[in-house]
Structure formats: structure tokens, C-alpha cells
Amino acid sequence: MTSALKVRTPNFDFREVPVHWATNIELVQMINATNLVPAYIEPFLIKVTRRAKALLDPHADAELIEDLDVFNKQEAQHFKVHAAFNRRMREAGYDGMAEIEAAFEAEYDQMLTQRSLRFLLAYCEGFEAAGGVATESWVNGDFDRHLGPTASEPGEMWRWHLAEEYEHRTVIHRLYHRLYGQPKVIAWPYRLYGFFFSLRHFGGHVDRMTRYLLSVDHASLDAPARAEAAARMKAVRRQMRLSMQMTRKALNVLSPGYDPARLPKPRDYEAVLARYS
Numbered sequence: 001m002t003s004a005l006k007v008r009t010p011n012f013d014f015r016e017v018p019v020h021w022a023t024n025i026e027l028v029q030m031i032n033a034t035n036l037v038p039a040y041i042e043p044f045l046i047k048v049t050r051r052a053k054a055l056l057d058p059h060a061d062a063e064l065i066e067d068l069d070v071f072n073k074q075e076a077q078h079f080k081v082h083a084a085f086n087r088r089m090r091e092a093g094y095d096g097m098a099e100i101e102a103a104f105e106a107e108y109d110q111m112l113t114q115r116s117l118r119f120l121l122a123y124c125e126g127f128e129a130a131g132g133v134a135t136e137s138w139v140n141g142d143f144d145r146h147l148g149p150t151a152s153e154p155g156e157m158w159r160w161h162l163a164e165e166y167e168h169r170t171v172i173h174r175l176y177h178r179l180y181g182q183p184k185v186i187a188w189p190y191r192l193y194g195f196f197f198s199l200r201h202f203g204g205h206v207d208r209m210t211r212y213l214l215s216v217d218h219a220s221l222d223a224p225a226r227a228e229a230a231a232r233m234k235a236v237r238r239q240m241r242l243s244m245q246m247t248r249k250a251l252n253v254l255s256p257g258y259d260p261a262r263l264p265k266p267r268d269y270e271a272v273l274a275r276y277s
């Protein structure tokens with residue numbers, strides 16, 4: 001038996017990519033700030049799943065174990081690529097990122113020593129489900145409508161990443177339910193607790209990083225230009241919140257019968273992955 005999941009090793013090179021790689025600078029920096037998340041959460045995912053794997057039955061759970069092994073290799077590729085992008089940003093003058101990154105990483109180290117495996121898996125499942133909420137918009141290129149003309153290397157990085165998130169979307173959900181799926185009356189609210197906890201946790205750090213990146217960008221602006229930038233930022237946040245497609249997907253995650261296996265395949269899913277096969 002072999003896993004249906006595949007490991008791909010794309011060759012992104014960010015050395016020449018401008019920090020403002022599209023015209024909507026406030027949106028670009030919000031996306032750039034989001035690179036923080038996979039660079040630190042995905043090494044954490046790997047550590048958590050290794051711990052969980054030790055509790056599985058090598059025979060009865062053989063299929064899940066094989067998928068987990070490929071899942072971890074995919075996540076390892078993801079975090080390396082996003083870490084390379086963060087390095088590019090630091091070298092381009094945003095060296096204050098390092099402090100925010102270190103604080104985020106330290107919180108994961110603390111969770112690993114202080115929280116139960118059930119909590120850690122619920123957190124990881126919450127993160128994977130949150131990725132599922134954004135997948136279709138990225139894979140199908142809907143985000144590009146908001147970005148304006150773009151040097152698309154970073155956008156392409158997210159498309160590749162989220163297409164693989166779609167490919168491995170069931171793995172943590174299956175693992176969580178295999179180990180902590182009973183009784184359902186507890187497994188469901190606890191999964192929601194993990195979802196909201198993770199959203200709040202990494203979302204808070206992304207906000208902090210966005211504010212930092214834009215504080216550097218806006219430092220040289222005069223007062224009227226700064227007010228315009230603040231208005232653009234507000235508009236970006238409103239656009240994000242009002243995406244009905246994403247709201248529907250987030251509500252789906254809350255349902256007791258939520259099963260990522262049933263998420264519809266993004267239109268361009270195969271086309272995106274074919275570029276890396």
C-alpha cells in the first residue's frame with residue numbers, strides 16, 4: 001500500500017522578488033506577514049504528529065501512518081519555503097521580524113511541553129481546517145483580483161502550498177478522530193475549541209507582524225499619506241471579512257458532521273499541482 005499523497009520540491013527563488021510584489025501594498029504586507037505562520041506552525045505540526053503516531057497500531061492504522069509520513073514531508077517543504085521568504089524579508093530591511101518570529105516559536109515550544117496531546121491535535125486540526133477555508137481563493141487565483149499587477153512568485157508559493165493543503169486535508173482530522181473521536185459529544189466541541197484557539201493564536205501574531213511591516217513602510221510618509229494608507233488597510237480588512245465564500249467554509253468547519261474529505265476540489269487544483277509533478 002502506498003499513500004496517494006505526493007511530496008513535491010519546488011524551486012522558488014525569492015532573492016530578486018521585491019517585498020512589495022503587487023500594487024496593493026497593504027494587502028501584500030498582510031500576506032507577507034502570514035508567512036510567519038507556516039514557518040513555525042508546520043515544524044510544530046510535525047512534532048505533534050510524530051508524538052501521535054507512536055500511539056497508532058502499525059497494522060490497523062497502516063494507511064493513516066503512510067499518509068502521515070507524506071503529510072510530514074509536505075509540511076517540511078512548506079515551512080522551508082516560507083522560512084526562505086521570511087529570510088528575504090528580513091534581509092530587505094525588516095529585521096524587526098526576528099523578534100516576532102522568536103516569540104511565536106517560543107509559544108509553540110511551550111505548548112509542546114505544557115499541553116496535552118489531545119489539545120495539540122485539536123489545535124493542529126484547527127489550523128488545517130483554517131487552511132481549508134482559504135484554499136479555494138488561493139488555488140483558483142481569486143486573491144489576484146485584489147492584488148493588482150503582480151510579480152507572482154509569492155502568490156505562486158501560496159497556490160502550490162494550499163493545493164497540497166487540499167491534497168492532505170483529511171490527515172489530521174482522521175488522526176484526531178482516531179485518537180480522540182469518542183465520545184462524539186466531547187470530540188466535537190473540543191475540536192471547535194482547537195479551531196478557535198488556533199485562529200486566535202496565529203491570527204494575533206499575524207496582526208502583530210502586519211503592523212510591524214507596515215510601520216516600516218509608513219515611517220517615511222507624511223500625515224495625509226499615512227491617513228490614506230490607514231484607509232486602504234481598513235478596506236483590505238473589510239474585503240477579507242466580507243468574503244462570503246470564506247464565511248460559508250468557516251461555518252462548515254463548525255458543523256458536528258464536518259469532514260474535510262467532502263470539501264469540493266478547487267477548479268485549478270490539478271493544474272497547479274501539475275506544475276510541480
Ligand SMILES: [Fe+2]
Nearest residue numbers: 042075078165
Ligand atoms: Fe502546509
Ligand SMILES: [Fe+2]
Nearest residue numbers: 075128165168
Ligand atoms: Fe497542512
